[in-house]
Amino acid sequence: MDALLSRLFSSEEEERYILDCMGYFMVFMAACTFVSLLFENVPYGRYATSKYGFPVNVKFAWFVQELPAFLLPFCLVFWTSSAKTSLLPNQLLIAMYFCHYVQRALIYPFLIRGGKPTPLMSFVLAFVFCMYNGYMQVRYLSHYAEYPASWITQPCFIIGSVLWLVGWLVNVHSDHILRNLRKPGETGYKIPTGGMFEYVSGANFLGEITEWAGFALAGHSVHSSAFAIFTTVVLASRAVAHHKWYTEKFEDYPKNRKALVPFLF
Template sequence: MAAAAGEGSGSVSGPCAFWRRVSGAEERRLLELLAYGLVALGAGAALLLRFVPMPYGRYSSPRFGCPLPARPAWALQELPSLLVPLALAACGAAAGRWPNRVLLGGFALHYLHRALVFPFLIRQGKPTPFFTFLLALLFCVYNGYLQGRSLSNYAEYPSGWLKGPCFIAGFIGWLVGMAINIHSDHILRNLRKPGETGYKIPRGGMFEYVSGANFFGEILEWFGFALACCTIESLAFALCTLFILGSRAKQHHQWYLEKFEDYPKDRKILIPFVY
């Protein structure tokens, strides 16, 4: 890992001067602790979700705060995961290196879609409880700083990293996972024809194999990203994603089985042919 960045640049002023002052062993240790905290957060959330459904969409409840319009709430809660890493990249000592640029770009591309494209594709999303919105917003600030600061200032890669097996295999996993996630969301958005109401069984794509096809895609995406990065911060994010989305997939699967008598009994929860 890289040491403190930008030391001796006393002439620089503004936000970049602050980030250069805080760079060093103490911040490096802070990022490691935040990474461990992210894994603990995911594990704790997974345990909680065994008893309380995530309060959004079909599980929304007014007891979790006043309802917010779905589109702007989704865009605003995801936006920090795009803006925070981009802002940190402007001041990071490692952000100018090609491996770091590509990896930061992959992270930013995901949240460019999630914050600025996905919300406007929603036909008529259910209102988001304020508490759910606030938790998502705080998570995106937390993880945006964690991934952005790690890749823009501390992660060091050899000159041939982008041609190495870890990056190539990880990049393929990231790309395939994102494609599955986007395609699965497309299927879910188009389950109902204009004017129709109620829920339907999703079919096609990875939904032929698992109930949580969109979750499977996102989990694959972030484990691919972690392999391409090979940082403790990216691995922590992948594990946190697995814990939380795995729990949500199980809730969805159980809901489908209770809701539809003809729900495919051979369809798994999250991992094709396995679980």
Template sequence: MELGEPWFLDALAGAQGVMAFLSFMILRRLGSPYGRHSSPLVRWWVPARLAWVLQELPSLAVPLLECARAAPGQLGCPPNACLLVMFLVHYAYRSLIFPFLIRGGKPMPLYTCALAFTFCVCNGYLQGRYLSQYAEYAEDWVTDPRFLAGFALWLVGILINIHSDHILRNLRKPGETGYKIPRGGLFEYVTAANYFGEIVEWCGYALASWSAQGGAFALFTFCILSSRAEQHHRWYLEKFEDYPKSRKILFPFLF
């Protein structure tokens, strides 16, 4: 028996689902202690750019290592290859592009960075190992309505996520500090447009993969980002008297 066998990957997906629920309950009570919500009592910090690279890079490196170990036939299967590319494209952006576009980002608490790093190692292993060595799809899965709908959602989600990051980066002019109300794009409808994009993205990935592994990741993403989106929304309402009251927290017109 080895840790990469299907039963272990299913158990790891189940554990991720349980952790998603527990994290949601904890974050609803305590909040996410980084960025604008950081505690002044934190003693150890990691510079913003370095933190993002360190914590996100395992989600790129670990699946690539699993691909290097995989049998050539598995990676030659179009559905497996497409799903791996979907996963890797996001984390290539998040670990190698996004950090170097940050403008004056706040340092991140060391323990927050360490927790994110640990999750990315585990999830990178889960998704990479499953898709590169164990997931079995019919050759024509890429034409299945579930895959096509999932891929469309993934594409829309990553574009929303990247565009929303761009809006947030450009809120301040050179030399300016402090926070401003985001304007434009989906920020006209929700407080956390970037989180909305990422949730849509990974829900699309889960649908396209039609797997417990993809579903557990989408659930975890929703639980973490929805709680942080609510925290952001409360903060904006408290800080800005003119914050648009019609804006929802995360889902346009709904929540």
């Protein structure tokens, strides 16, 4: 793996520069995505359409598209000269990243019940994003990120870590609620209840946004911040679309339930 990276980059300074550029480019893409989502929802799940390519089995799509976000970082940590992985702040941040993607890539896809096929274009774009972001996050943390020895006692790291944990738990619990809405043999959509769904329509999205916002606060880098911004743009749009869809489909949908932020939005 080191040999491959040495062929791609002439020096560590060049790779670090490229990593920074990747972070800023992700922020730019978040802005472009924000504009595009004003006109059309991300085409997967209930918003999938045939104009974005032939359908891919949803379990296969989720597993394959998320796998690079786990596999590539795994190779970077264990098969390269990861200069910073001996440092505790770096270890904890890498652990946060892996905790999410072990669940998302290796567990979540196999728990999906039913679910509409994913259009090919959405599948390919998700695969590319996971590879891009996986390399950017973990290569930076494992080889370049430098934190003071006292970083894990600083408010940014402590608050960020707590936010990450709360967000991860909300995300996993909300996915569990959604999976169990229908009894075996039942079809169609139901109103989710329990957990944060009592307050917002996009409880799973709120959890993941909170998770990566905490990661960005604890990591304190353009790379983690870019990921948090991009995640917020995509998932906030999806939460708003879900809320509108629920209120139009169900006459008895809870009137006090918001789209994403309890009591506010």
